[in-house]
Amino acid sequence: MKTLILAGGKGTRLWPLSRELMPKQFVRFLDGESLFQKTVERALKFSKPGEIFIVTNQKYKFRVLDDLNELGVEVPEENILLEPLGKNTLPAIYWGVKTIEGTFGDSIVAVLPSDHLINTGEAYERAFRNAEKLAEEYLVTFGIKPTRPHTGYGYIKPGKTLKEGNDLLGYRVAEFKEKPDIETAKRYVEESYLWNSGMFAFRTDIFIGEVGRHAPEIVRAFDEGSIRKAYELTPDLSVDYGVMEKTDKAAVVPLDAYWNDLGSFDAIYDVLKKDENGNSVVIRAKKAYHISVNSKNNLVMTERLTATVGVEDLIIIDTDDALLIARRGEGQRVREVYRRLKKRNDERALVHRTAYRPWGSYTVLEENDRYKIKRLTVLPGKKLSLQMHYHRSEHWVVVRGTAKVRVGDEEILLRPGESTFIPAGVIHRLENPGKVLLEVIETQIGEYLGEDDIVRFEDDFGRE
Secondary structure, three states: OEEEEEEOOOOHHHOOOOEOOEOHHHOOOOOOOOHHHHHHHHHOOOOOHHHEEEEEEHHHHHHHHHHHHHHOOOOOHHHEEEEOOOOOHHHHHHHHHHHHHHHHOOOEEEEEEOOOEEOOOHHHHHHHHHHHHHOOOOEEEEEEOOOOOOOOOOEEEEEEEEEEOOEEEEEEEEEEEOOOOHHHHHHHHHOOOEEEEEEEEEEHHHHHHHHHHHOHHHHHHHOOOOHHHHHHHOOOOOHHHHHHOOOOOEEEEEEOOOEEOOOOHHHHHHHOOOOOOOOEEEEOOOOOOEEEEOOEOOEEEEOOOEEEEOOEOEEEEEOOOOEEEEEOOOHHHHHHHHHHHHHOOOHHHOOOOEEEEOOEEEEEEEEOOOEEEEEEEEOOOOEOOEEEOOOEEEEEEEEEOOEEEEEOOEEEEEOOOOEEEEOOOOOEEEEOOOOOOEEEEEEEEEOOOOOOOOEEEEOOOOOO
16 A cells, blocks of 8 residues: 655644644644654555655655654655645645556555544554455545544545445445534434544545546646646645545545544643643743643643643643633634734744754744844754845854854854854855754844845755
């Protein structure tokens, strides 16, 4: 079985923990691994590294590569498909499936979202083996057996049983249902409906044929030639709406295992351990801690000392540049905050104060309209692009390691405590030639300090 991992989502309902340039599949908020890494480990149960394909956003390429490198999993770089635009799940899956077919011929493909939390025990493996058998004839989705009525998930009504001998493999899908109100959700649970998990398994030829039958505009777009052109032409369609709800080949395999799409902070609260007062607390920095006085049933994720007094049923998410306070049960509405920030062109919708780059990271320490102070951390052997800025000058001070710096035609080595100045309009580059982390304090001064004031002349990472 081949595996296609979908890793292009923005995770807007988990702002400010998740940002557009660091979405939830790459955030490490439960343990030391990202949800994307956990998904890769699930994929390895049925696929070799060379049989894993990943569809992601161009902006996330190096997050994917870094996470794979940390796991020691060598997925070929040509298996990482970079979407030029976000156009929902059907174009992403279609492109991935066409690529897999072109590489391996007709194949059975498992499609896995990269931002779910799943128990991968015996029930999980059995469900995927059953799906592998049904995929010879059907487009298979996985239905989670509900643990309670839930208004945040879509539902699937099982129909005719599908067996191999006396063994139940799954069901024909009788009907897909949208997210219900609470009373309807209760009825669905009583009538043995299943939660729609967003995971699939199917043969490449069957899937491609059904896309051509029910969403021919997708096929036409990808027949245009370049992927950029295909994504400009393709409609924004989910695989459920575009194919699964229309095909007569839909089947569902029940999955009786713990599953959570972590689609909101309410879902994260459900996952985390609670203290004797029902509080779930995640400490995200060394000196941070939480003091609770007569507070119950709260979710607190913080990077500083946080005290709660006499409050109940709150979501409190504190990062170094933003604070979210919401009532539990309202977690699905957090995406509205993200939308308003985007409308205002507020960069806090896009990035944390610490932003990750293929060469390392930078943290914004202080800023105003005329200056910005950053801490740059450059990994051993890495270097920033050869670049120039029109609107700002920069002053670099080395605080750790040794820096190799090019300013114009001059190249120098700087050690801790030493510095250099780069005027606006001068070509420059920062490199770490050593074997330890390089840390540099950068002070930018100018009339415009946006991250898009960069003209790159050379780049080790292929960025424009």
